Amino acid sequence: MRRRIAFPGVLITLTLGIGAGAVASATPAAALEPDLDNPQVVATGLTVPWGLGFLPDGSALVAERNSARVLQLRPGAAPATVATVNGVAPAGEAGLLGLAVSPTFAQDRYVYVYFTAATDNRIARFRLDAPQNQAVILSGLAKASIHDGGRIAFGPDGMLYAGVGDAGNTANSQNPQSRNGKILRMRPDGGVPASGNPFPGSLVYSLGHRNVQGLAWDAQGRMYASEFGQNTWDEVNHIVAGGNYGWPTVEGRAADARFRDPIVVWTTAEASPSGATIDGTTLYVAALRGQRMWSVPLDGAGGAGTPVPLLRGRYGRLRTAERAPDGSLWITTSNRDGRGSPVAADDRVIRFPARASSDGEA
Structure with missing residues (x-):
């Protein structure tokens, strides 16, 4: 089935490139569902590409968890290292994790990263034209070799959101004083x-999470998050300010008035949901242990229909899914993270173009 997806865009004109770049413009067009039968491998030989974000010129930045490198990717070109993040201490699930490009990149050229340091998890930012100057904007998040969270994304309100794991200490999730x-x-x-945060003077937006790995917003500004469960249920939640999502008291749905139930649950064997992105009314969720991408139809009211598995077993463990400004869908594999079975080309970044419409429009 082919469906037309509206994507609001603005004309962006800026200086591109790392040094003196050419002036170019990018106008995101209306997009169609991704053509999963026509993959384009953008990069190979990476090691746990984690965060992924797009610059206004359409190129991508990807963060490698273990190397602390930020790479710039363009289809048909070799990856170029544009920054190495200072102080990254990779171990287990920890390292250089999420990446987000400033929504006002044309003016400030900021790139944001979430990473594990020697003593904590942190968020830092740097200008792409001066990557050696890295400023920590948030520190003191408890770290561990598991459950570090790490996904960061700018919402439609221009604020930066971060999924922070419980760091293996379940009591953190229900403690309002812990981040x-x-x-x-x-x-x-x-x-x-x-304004907008539910607890005065606090960065906490929602609580009761185990290990949020994906953040995405629909066209109406509703927020969704994918999250690892423990032994039974993984989930997608519709996130509201001040919402309590139940961990560790609840895993999956409980119909407990104290907590908000997920809108989607999967068994842990078919999911381990990581990065998420929304294209029109579809939420795409990359699955690690499940080795597939889930297509989740959103119902327009904060709920969801029946998820459909895509790419099952085709690329192994999938870490991140992001929609590009041109309407294509990009994914990253995570087969070299110590839990996968890598092939010679892993880890990879793969681009699926927007499917052509029946009337020839793109």
Whole structure:
């Protein structure tokens, strides 16, 4: 089935490139569902590509968990290292994790990263034209070799959101004084927003999370998050300010008035849901242990229909899914993370173009 997906875009004109670049413009067009039968391998030989974000010129930045490198990717070109993040201490699930490009990149050229340091998890930012100057905007998040969270993304309100894991200490998730086991909402400089956060003076936006790995918003500004369960249920949640999602009291659905139930649950064998992105009314979720991408139809009211598995077993463990400005869908594999079975080309970044419409429009 072919479906037309509206994608709002604006004309962006800026100076591109790392040094003196050419001036170019990018206008994201209306997009169609991704053509999963026509993959384009953008990069091979990477080691646990984790965070992925797009620059206004359409190129991508990807963060490698273990090497602390940020690479710039363009289809048909070799990856180029544009930054190495200082102080990254990879171990287990920890390392250089999420990456987000500033929504005002044309003016400030900021790139944001979430990473594990020697003593904590942190968020830092740097200008792409001066990557050696890295400023930590948030620190003190408890770290561990598991459950570090790590996904960061700018919401439609211009605020930076971060999924922070419980760091293996389940009590963190229900402790309002802890920033672990939470989704945080902050200004681009790391400060508490003047309005919109549910707890005065706190970055905490929602609580009761085990290990959020994906953040995405629909066209109406509703927020969704994918999250690892423990032994039984993985989930997707519709996130609201101040919502309590139940961990560790609840795993999956409980119909307990104290907590918000997930809108989707999977067994842990078919999911381990990581990165997420929304294209029109479809939420795409990359699955690690499940080795597939889930297509989740959103119902327009904060709920979801029946998920459909895509790419099952085709590329192994999938870490990240992101929609590009041109309407294509990009994924990263995670077969060299110590839990996969890598092939010679792993890890890979793969692009699926937008499917051509029947009337020839793109």
